[in-house]
Each structure stands twice: as structure tokens, then as C-alpha cells.
Amino acid sequence: MTGSIADGPADFRRAAVAALADPALQQALGRNGFAQRRAQAIAALPEYPELRAAAAALKDHVLDHLDHYLERFAAAVEAAGGVVHWCDDAESAVAAVLGVARACGARTATKGKSMAGEEIGLNAALEAAGIRPIETDLGEYIIQLAHEPPSHIIAPASHKSMADVAGLFRAHHRDRPAERPLDQAEILVDEARTILRPAYGVAGLGITGANFLIAESGSAVIVTNEGNGDLTQALAPVHLVVAGIEKLVPRLEDAALLLRLLARSATGQDLTVYTTVASGPRRHADPDGPAAFHVVLIDNGRTALMGDARKAMLRCIRCGACLNHCPVYGQIGGHPYGATYGGPMGQVLTPALAGLGAARDLPQASTFCGRCAEVCPVAIPLPDLMRHWRDEIHQQALDPPRHRLALALWLWLARRPRFYRLAVRAASFGLRALARGGCLTAAPFAGGWTRGRVLPAPTGPSFFTQYRSGGNEP
Amino acid sequence: MSREAILGRIRAQLKRGPLEPAQAAACDRRLAAAPAALLPRMAQFADRQALTAAFCQRLTAGGAELRRVTAWPAVPATVAAMLGPAGRPALGLAPALAMLDWAAAGLTVVPGPARPAQPAAITKAVAGIAETGSVVLASGPETPVTLNFLPDIHVVCLEAAALVASLEDGFGAARAGGLPRSITLIGGPSRTADIEQRMVMGAHGPRRLVVLLVGDHGG
Numbered sequence: 246m247t248g249s250i251a252d253g254p255a256d257f258r259r260a261a262v263a264a265l266a267d268p269a270l271q272q273a274l275g276r277n278g279f280a281q282r283r284a285q286a287i288a289a290l291p292e293y294p295e296l297r298a299a300a301a302a303l304k305d306h307v308l309d310h311l312d313h314y315l316e317r318f319a320a321a322v323e324a325a326g327g328v329v330h331w332c333d334d335a336e337s338a339v340a341a342v343l344g345v346a347r348a349c350g351a352r353t354a355t356k357g358k359s360m361a362g363e364e365i366g367l368n369a370a371l372e373a374a375g376i377r378p379i380e381t382d383l384g385e386y387i388i389q390l391a392h393e394p395p396s397h398i399i400a401p402a403s404h405k406s407m408a409d410v411a412g413l414f415r416a417h418h419r420d421r422p423a424e425r426p427l428d429q430a431e432i433l434v435d436e437a438r439t440i441l442r443p444a445y446g447v448a449g450l451g452i453t454g455a456n457f458l459i460a461e462s463g464s465a466v467i468v469t470n471e472g473n474g475d476l477t478q479a480l481a482p483v484h485l486v487v488a489g490i491e492k493l494v495p496r497l498e499d500a501a502l503l504l505r506l507l508a509r510s511a512t513g514q515d516l517t518v519y520t521t522v523a524s525g526p527r528r529h530a531d532p533d534g535p536a537a538f539h540v541v542l543i544d545n546g547r548t549a550l551m552g553d554a555r556k557a558m559l560r561c562i563r564c565g566a567c568l569n570h571c572p573v574y575g576q577i578g579g580h581p582y583g584a585t586y587g588g589p590m591g592q593v594l595t596p597a598l599a600g601l602g603a604a605r606d607l608p609q610a611s612t613f614c615g616r617c618a619e620v621c622p623v624a625i626p627l628p629d630l631m632r633h634w635r636d637e638i639h640q641q642a643l644d645p646p647r648h649r650l651a652l653a654l655w656l657w658l659a660r661r662p663r664f665y666r667l668a669v670r671a672a673s674f675g676l677r678a679l680a681r682g683g684c685l686t687a688a689p690f691a692g693g694w695t696r697g698r699v700l701p702a703p704t705g706p707s708f709f710t711q712y713r714s715g716g717n718e719p
Numbered sequence: 720m721s722r723e724a725i726l727g728r729i730r731a732q733l734k735r736g737p738l739e740p741a742q743a744a745a746c747d748r749r750l751a752a753a754p755a756a757l758l759p760r761m762a763q764f765a766d767r768q769a770l771t772a773a774f775c776q777r778l779t780a781g782g783a784e785l786r787r788v789t790a791w792p793a794v795p796a797t798v799a800a801m802l803g804p805a806g807r808p809a810l811g812l813a814p815a816l817a818m819l820d821w822a823a824a825g826l827t828v829v830p831g832p833a834r835p836a837q838p839a840a841i842t843k844a845v846a847g848i849a850e851t852g853s854v855v856l857a858s859g860p861e862t863p864v865t866l867n868f869l870p871d872i873h874v875v876c877l878e879a880a881a882l883v884a885s886l887e888d889g890f891g892a893a894r895a896g897g898l899p900r901s902i903t904l905i906g907g908p909s910r911t912a913d914i915e916q917r918m919v920m921g922a923h924g925p926r927r928l929v930v931l932l933v934g935d936h937g938g
């Protein structure tokens with residue numbers, strides 16, 4: 246199996262604890278310069294608040310009329326000579342890609358970075374079908390060699406050190422001198438470039454994702470800094486786009502609005518180095534470009550979000566800012582989330598894609614500090630949406646019995662103010678008795694919490710007591 | 720069929736059937752004409768001179784090299800000077816530029832799509848965007864796309880009069896004669912920061928982007 250994982254988090258808690266104790270990972274997580282670069286880029290764009298509001302409104306408009314825009318998009322793709330494959334789930338999407346690959350006789354498929362491709366486990370499926378997938382984005386190439394899933398939606402190999410990459414290249418690039426120096430990023434990039442170059446020309450199929458799909462023209466827009474997505478789609482005889490149905494915008498000008506926000510929020514650039522709008526296959530007199538153009542449109546749980554406030558999640562333009570600003574992601578990285586999408590956006594998206602039962606820990610893994618919603622360029626209220634999932638988890642009785650018991654107990658108390666006050670006083674007394682120097686390093690029922698933190702002991706009478714002693718009536 | 724299933728799920732979740740004719744018509748009007756753009760100040764310029772200056776500054780900040788050339792006949796010699804020894808092997812050339820006298824400048828050119836060992840390619844942009852400092856390349860019979868990505872050095876010729884203010888204007892210029900199969904905005908040489916977030920130039924695409932701004936419109 247290559248880098249892909251079947252979406253469905255296994256054991257978030259255990260993986261998170263392991264990640265906290267992994268020194269190499271902690272060092273890698275310390276290298277995150279994205280937040281600072283984003284802050285500079287946003288500061289240089291005084292119109293950011295208006296653009297952000299307009300972007301959110303644009304995406305909401307599309308989602309409210311998504312059926313219509315999808316039909317118009319499909320008609321435009323077909324008018325340009327392309328083919329649209331509508332796919333309910335990961336299996337049907339994989340089947341559609343394999344169908345195209347077999348029909349064009351592809352033995353290898355070059356791939357631009359595609360999170361939708363990761364989501365449907367495309368690499369594993371291609372390999373199983375005897376078609377060799379070659380990731381061309383450097384980060385994706387590195388984790389493909391390592392047989393690992395991405396740990397970040399825009400920097401998939403950010404958990405790897407230079408030494409890790411050098412080790413992988415030594416192990417996999419066997420035709421190179423064993424003792425060559427590989428101790429600089431430039432050398433590693435150059436080696437990857439030379440190894441991957443020939444692949445573009447021999448691949449029978451070039452697969453990319455899409456940052457935006459344009460309804461008026463049936464186009465797929467991709468942005469990259471490496472140019473790998475462009476080589477992938479320009480040199481392969483068949484270009485196949487894998488994209489979620491929520492990528493749609495009405496016109497190219499609408500993509501311009503989102504482009505102003507995407508790179509700034511992601512890497513702090515005003516615009517990525519390459520932005521390409523691809524519309525259909527090569528035309529009659531074109532000297533190059535793909536002879537066929539396919540778009541695999543994926544639902545895979547997205548429509549399940551459209552019935553309530555969680556619809557806002559489908560505004561997401563996959564910039565990664567919420568990951569870069571999340572204190573939880575910043576401590577554990579992307580892998581413990583156990584799915585293609587980690588961090589706050591994954592905590593809302595994955596339960597829809599993988600099922601709430603499998604992902605029930607994810608909406609809980611938040612301090613609700615709100616930074617994710619604050620930096621989101623399309624103003625998705627991520628903590629609110631996690632709260633929606635928490636409600637649903639409780640309603641479906643998917644939360645652990647201990648949680649349910651504790652909540653039931655609290656509810657009982659909360660409805661009986663007298664007991665509640667008594668219990669607060671008792672707890673306050675108990676915690677003060679256990680405290681050393683005003684702090685607790687261990688507390689009953691909260692061992693997991695105090696293992697990594699210090700709990701300040703209550704310092705005086707409760708708020709309620711103070712309120713009443715101020716002469717107020719409850 | 721999945722198509723009907725997906726559309727059906729969307730409608731069920733939105734608690735409605737297919738759009739009413741009036742709503743559908745409103746969406747189609749939205750598709751037919753762009754809404755008024757929300758242009759940031761960095762996409763607005765007092766005059767041509769300010770626009771040109773912003774384009775040049777932002778393009779070079781993105782790592783591209785820039786040369787101003789007064790007129791088209793001077794382009795081949797300027798390219799030869801900029802390429803130096805790298806210009807000695809046969810160069811890829813967009814047929815759109817085949818009428819220039821490359822031989823006189825000592826350059827051998829092969830009009831058509833990129834070939835594997837070409838060290839450099841010379842192409843023609845349809846527009847330059849001052850907001851972002853990018854050149855806009857459109858595919859067509861005279862402008863193969865592979866030239867933009869395969870060679871190590873990408874030389875882009877751009878008429879100064881083709882500079883525009885915003886992303887929207889850039890897309891507009893590219894599709895003025897109908898939407899080309901591919902439109903690419905390029906803002907500098909290829910790069911990656913995938914190894915320890917260190918910026919390295921020359922990831923997969925060209926290691927050098929050289930832009931020749933032709934004509935002296937707006938100073």
C-alpha cells in the first residue's frame with residue numbers, strides 16, 4: 246500500500262499521546278512558519294475582511310444552488326469534449342478512475358497533489374490494478390516513498406526532516422552512487438527533479454485535483470508552486486481531474502476572488518507561482534496538451550453536510566490555515582487524526598466522510614479557542630460545527646459510557662441548585678486540600694488532563710457566593 | 720444513476736426540488752456575466768506608469784528576471800544576451816514569434832512544442848497582471864503549453880500594452896477571442912518548500928523565468 250489510507254480514524258487518543266512523546270515529530274512541528282507568513286500577507290491586504298465576507302457569500306450561493314451549477318458544469322465539460330463521472334462514494338470514484346486508466350491502457354499515472362485522491366485511496370487502488378502511481382508534488386513523492394499518508398493538506402511531508410528525506414532517497418534511488426552527499430535541500434530537490442522528469446513523458450494518464458471547478462466553462466483550476474501539476478496535465482495523453490462537488494464556482498472571475506485569499510492564507514504568498522485553468526482536451530489545431538479530459542466528481546459524504554449549519558464546511562478552500570493555527574494540531578501533527586484531513590477542518594469534515602461512529606473522537610479534540618474560525622478565509626465557524634457533531638454524538642449515544650454518566654450527573658445537579666452549590670463547595674474544598682503551593686499536579690478523575698498540565702486550585706469562595714455577598718439576589 | 724442520486728441528495732438536504740424557473744434563470748444570468756469585482760487597492764492604479772511599475776516590481780519580487788525592450792525587432796538580440804552560453808543549443812520557440820529574426824542574433828530556434836533536451840524556450844504572453852506580477856499564457860496553435868514548463872529557462876515576451884491591472888482583467892484578456900484550452904498565470908521560477916520549509920528554486924518547472932517587456936507604453 247502506498248501513502249493512502251482508507252479514511253476512518255482508528256484510535257485518536259492513543260495516537261495523539263504517542264505523537265506528544267515523539268521527539269522527531271515535535272521538532273518538525275516546531276518548524277511551522279506558515280502562521281507568521283500568513284499574518285504578514287493579510288496585513289498587506291487591507292480589504293481582507295470584505296474579501297472574506299464576499300468569498301463566504303459566494304460559496305454559500307453556490308452551495309444553495311449546487312444542483313443547478315453542477316448540471317451546468319457537466320454540460321460545459323461535455324461541450325468542450327470532456328467526460329464527467331458522477332461518483333457517490335470513494336468506491337465508485339476509484340472505479341471511474343480505473344475505468345479511464347484501463348480504457349487508455351495506462352501503465353503508469355503521474356499525479357499532481359490531490360487531497361480528493363488521498364481521500365478515496367486512489368494510489369492503493371491503482372497499484373492493486375497494476376497501474377503505477379507516481380506522485381510528482383515533492384511532498385507527496387516523499388510520503389509515497391515512505392508509505393505514509395499526508396500529515397498536512399498543503400505540506401504533506403512537513404513531519405519529515407531533511408535527514409528522513411535523504412534516507413528515503415538513498416533507499417529508493419538505487420541507481421545513484423551510495424555515498425553521494427544528500428545533506429542540503431537543494432541537492433534533494435534536484436535529485437527528485439531528475440528522477441521524476443522522465444515520468445511525465447511516459448505516463449499514460451495524468452491525474453490532478455482541482456482547487457476550483459468553473460461552471461460556466463467546465464474548467465478545472467489548479468494552483469502549484471512547483472509546476473508539477475502543469476507538467477502532469479500538459480504531457481500526459483489523458484488528463485483526469487478528481488474533485489469534490491463543493492469545488493464549484495460560477496465563473497472564472499469568482500475564482501479570482503478566492504485566489505486572492507487562498508495563497509495568502511496558505512503560505513503567505515500573494516499568489517502561487519503557477520495558476521492554471523484547463524478546459525477540455527486538446528483542440529483541433531493545438532500542437533500539444535492532453536487528447537482527452539475527464540472530471541471525476543465526488544460526493545463521498547459531502548451532501549450529508551448540506552442539511553444544516555454544517556453546510557458551511559463545504560465553503561472550505563483547503564488553505565490549511567486552520568491547521569497552522571490550531572494548538573492541538575500544533576502539538577500532535579496530522580497523523581493522529583487518522584484521515585486525509587487533519588486539524589480543525591478535518592474534525593468537521595471527517596465525521597461526514599468516514600461516519601460519525603469511526604470519527605467520534607475528532608469533534609472532541611478541540612480547546613475551542615476559536616483561532617481556526619478566526620483565520621479561516623471563508624469564515625467557517627469551525628468550533629460551532631464541532632459542537633454540532635458533539636450534539637449528534639450524544640444523541641446517537643456514541644460517546645463513551647463514562648462521559649454519558651458524568652453528563653447525566655451534571656444535569657441532575659444543574660437542575661437542583663441547592664445540591665449544585667453544595668457540590669461546588671465540596672469540590673472546591675477538596676481541590677484546595679489536595680493542592681500544593683496553589684496548584685494541583687494530579688486530580689481525581691482528571692489524571693489524563695493533569696498529566697500534561699498543572700491545575701490551579703480554587704482561590705476563594707465561588708462566584709455565586711461572592712455574587713450573593715455583594716447583596717445580589719440569585 | 721449517480722448523477723441523479725447526487726442531485727437528489729442535494730435537493731433533499733436543501734429541502735426543495737429542482738430550482739424554480741425564475742431561480743434557475745437567475746443562476747444562468749450569474750453564469751453569463753461576472754458580478755462587479757471587489758478589487759483590492761493593490762489591483763488599482765492611478766495611471767499606466769504606476770501599473771507598469773507595480774508589475775515590474777512584483778514580478779521581480781517573485782524571482783523573475785525582467786528586461787525592457789523598445790521594439791520587437793530588438794527581442795532576439797536581448798534574448799541572446801540574457802541567455803549567454805545557455806542560448807547556444809537549439810531553443811524551443813512559440814510559433815507566434817517565428818517571424819522575428821533569431822538567426823541574426825546567433826540563436827537556433829525550433830518552433831513547436833517543447834522537446835526533451837531544450838535548455839530554454841521562448842514564448843509569448845497574452846497579458847501581464849500588475850496586481851500579482853504574473854504573466855498570462857494562453858494555449859493555442861501558435862503557443863504550445865509544454866514550452867512553459869519543460870525547459871530549464873523560460874523566456875516570456877510580453878507587449879507592454881498588454882499589461883492589465885487585476886486577475887479579472889488578466890483572465891478577460893486571455894479569453895478575449897474565446898476561452899483557450901489552457902490559461903496559465905506564472906509569477907516566477909518553479910519552487911518548493913516541502914523539505915523543512917526551506918525555499919528551493921527549480922522544483923519541476925523552469926529554474927529561471929525571464930520576461931521581456933516590449934514597447935514603452937506608459938514609461
Ligand code: SF4
Pocket residue numbers: 510560561562563564565566567568590617620621622623624625
Ligand atoms: S476550514 Fe477554512 S482555514 Fe481550514 S482549510 Fe478550509 S478554508 Fe482553510
